[in-house]
Amino acid sequence: MTVLPVAPRATTDPSAGRASRPAGARGRDWRMALEIVGFTAPALLLFAVFVVWPILRAVQFSVYRWKGFGPLVDFVGLQNYVSVLTDDVFTGAVGHNLLIVVLSILVQLPLGLAIALLLNRRMRGQGVLRTIIFVPYVLSEVIAGVVWFQLLQPGRGVVETLLGTVGLEGPFQGFLGTPELAMPTLIVVLTWKYVGLAVLLFLAGLQGVPAELSEAAQIDGATWWQTQWRVTIPLLGPTIRMWAFLSMIGSLQLFDMVWILTGGGPANATTTMATFLVNEGTKRQNYGIAAAASVVLFVIALVMALLYQRFVLRRDTDDADVVRGVR
């Protein structure tokens, strides 16, 4: 690449160096500007109409009392925000989302690491195992939810039957119908659904950990466990932080699984911000309230993503250098 004199000139138009082009410089500039507009305009237009505009409208709706018909006239300032933030159901929903963010990471991280390290050993059927572990992830949340809903049916679901064979009795209203058990059950189903993604990302990360390192540790007398704990897992840091980011964003927007399994119930025990705003918007036609809730969701997601980028992902430039240096 460095042989060619053109390559390092990063800040100038690549066509500017070609003196043999017949058209004048001004004509070339115009042509290039036209190409840039032509290539990017369709994507920008689609993005503006279906992403930017609806989000701006959500902000606008959030300061009006509006039932979905007639013009926006009933300006109420920040009152929708006050209603939402003092609504126990919504603050409960924010709490549920944060709980799901934290528990998803706390449960799936050790489990995913354990399974990834297990699958990273040389063993028969490794490829098949990797595929199997990915099955729940590629299912839609709706299909996974409908299947689990049937498995968890009170009285006649297979989960209670299996518990019965070891002498345990299911709760009277079922796992999803008992307020104290609904959230833990949801976490279990989400873990089943999403741990496969963690495993596959960690396995991909393990491919980048040089075997020489663990060999060196072993030569120095480290056991297999010590090698994993002290050498392999620290080198997986960037992969783990990247996965945790994906997991966090997903948990904050959680809707499908909750809607299918519990609809947010029982007694709002599993309501999330997304189920709250869909419920307010489509079932009760409180568009102003729903919009205020969606803006709050957006701000929470944005702040958490920015904080994460600032304080956690930023380290990874250094980490990547460490790995490269070792290689």
Place this chain on the structure above:
Amino acid sequence: MSAVPVTRGSREGSGRREGGVLVYLAALLVVIITLGPVLYAVLGGFRSNAQLAADPAGLPDPWLLDSYRRVVTEGAFWTYALNSVAVAVITTVVTVVLGLMAAYPLARYQFRWREPLFMVFVVGLLFPATVAIIPLFILVTRDLSLGNTWWGVALPQAAFALPMTIVILRPFLMAIPRELEEAATVDGASRLQFFWRILLPLSAPGAITVGVLAFVGSWNAYLLPLLLLRGDMKTLPLGVADFSSQYSSDTAGVFAFTTLAMIPALIFFLAMQKRIVSGLQGAVKG
């Protein structure tokens, strides 16, 4: 590093030694827990509701095809499947075509507004569709009159898939050596010809990755179709959810419907597993 014996392949390091019996047992446990619910649904479709009620944990005895036959001959299964395919294909084509087009100047042209323009899409990564869902519903049904149509669902889905697509594709297009462009120019090709004849074929692997991600996202989508599609326009996830709530006592029927809705996609997605994982990695690192 030179101390490491050259004869050992790097993949045969001690960190990846052969597993013992315990390792296989642990793997077996993982397989049972992972596949158990899916297999139970597949087998449940071959049982009758009486069988399921008498012994929820049993195997089909005898094996019955009734539930599966009913799903594929009666009801709207094929209609839902067609809608799912159509919406997913439109979403994928729009996402990949517009994404490639936008990523091309952002990757290979030098102009003043290049980085700010790219940042528009990077920031777009942080906009979850959920936030905009109510205004989107109003925009699509009232302002554009696209409610209850394939395009009405596909266009917003493509719009929300664009940021990730462009963030993945741009480094991909940047990595194509400049020498190729030089050579094409020497041979008299314009930038547009270079895009068509050389860049597009070379970017096929990247395009397939983002295409698969867009397809999977659309195929599994629930919230937007839930608000926009009714009756004969519903997609499979809506159909599964409806069937499950309407015929909740027909457990065998629910299992049969769910199984038929998930198996073809499952096979396709598992075949594309590597693309999905590399795409998700690229989206964050990008």
